[in-house]
């Protein structure tokens with residue numbers, strides 16, 4: 001039987017990905033007693049937060065994300081100052097697509113409405129300014145200047161170090177195997193039992209596994225993503241001075257393509273597809289997992305046609321998980337029956353940059369404090385029409 005730990009925590013946070021780490025950081029900053037539990041030994045590469053780079057941008061169709069990004073940029077800078085570690089590199093972000101596409105227009109509208117500095121390129125100007133990109137005629141571009149790259153692995157490490165320095169407790173290699181709702185909530189791991197006034201579940205693609213015994217299942221897809229790196233034919237041609245990009249080509253492919261300039265692996269540019277195949281996170285790397293070549297083929301054709309300075313076969317393929325909600329928006333809410341169990345999930349492949357504010361909101365929900373943002377777009381009840389039985 002698991003040994004019971006005597007301490008009553010203000011909160012237990014399950015999952016030390018970026019969302020759990022930022023949530024725990026906010027608890028420690030506010031001098032709360034907090035325990036962060038992680039099933040794997042840290043660092044690990046089995047979830048969604050590992051790797052060297054994540055794009056940070058203000059460009060969104062939905063202005064509520066763009067508004068949140070103001071504070072996120074400030075908090076990323078604060079984290080850099082507190083830790084003395086550079087986490088953000090400004091590169092700009094180039095949105096590529098046809099001017100008349102709905103999503104392309106929505107990006108531009110939000111940038112204009114929210115006064116985010118950006119520059120628009122007509123087709124010919126785009127070709128002149130970015131000769132290493134060759135798009136079919138009629139494609140335009142929008143460059144968001146403040147966008148860039150976040151160092152993902154470094155950010156996780158910095159947060160975990162700060163949590164410990166500020167008095168928070170992190171137990172890795174301890175999988176949560178049972179949650180008994182109530183006040184206090186009782187959490188049993190593979191080695192011990194703990195109690196807390198509230199529980200925050202930030203378990204990424206494992207979320208529904210933890211929620212099943214708690215009587216709900218969220219409509220989340222867990223997708224295995226191929227993270228592909230492509231070799232520059234001439235070293236440096238997509239390097240330091242090249243922006244991140246996001247391709248919106250609904251007439252060619254149903255999901256976005258995105259890229260990060262060569263830096264994390266010398267001479268290799270990250271170009272990936274914003275979708276993957278359904279996979280159980282515990283079986284992501286099993287040899288029996290389907291080979292999923294369709295997205296790599298889409299990427300190869302795209303690279304061959306549009307990025308002629310890259311070799312058209314990936315030099316490296318790594319894996320990561322998306323936890324996708326039906327509308328692509330996050331879930332930041334209380335458990336419908338147990339008010340002191342808070343859920344942060346469904347980050348749908350774009351949650352890293354927003355984790356400073358996500359963590360703050362999960363902290364506020366957990367403490368019952370006034371919320372800094374309107375959480376209507378993130379409520380569980382928006383899915384009621386999809387799956388009444390399990391919500």
Ligand SMILES: Cc1cc2nc3c(=O)[nH]c(=O)nc-3n(C[C@H](O)[C@H](O)[C@H](O)COP(=O)(O)OP(=O)(O)OC[C@H]3O[C@@H](n4cnc5c(N)ncnc54)[C@H](O)[C@@H]3O)c2cc1C
Pocket residue numbers: 014015016017018019020037038039040046047048049050053054055056174175176177202203204205206207210225227320321322344345347348349350351352353354
């Ligand atoms: C390839 C890829 C590219 C991306 N690019 C971008 C980008 O450019 N910009 C951006 O903003 N976002 C991006 N994202 C999205 C972003 O990385 C994710 O939204 C974010 O990392 C999700 O973090 P998380 O903490 O929710 O999940 P995770 O990182 O998966 O963390 C969940 C943690 O919970 C732990 N856990 C689960 N069950 C238990 C249990 N029972 N007991 C204890 N611990 C448990 C897991 O082990 C894991 O460590 C990308 C994601 C991927 C995969």
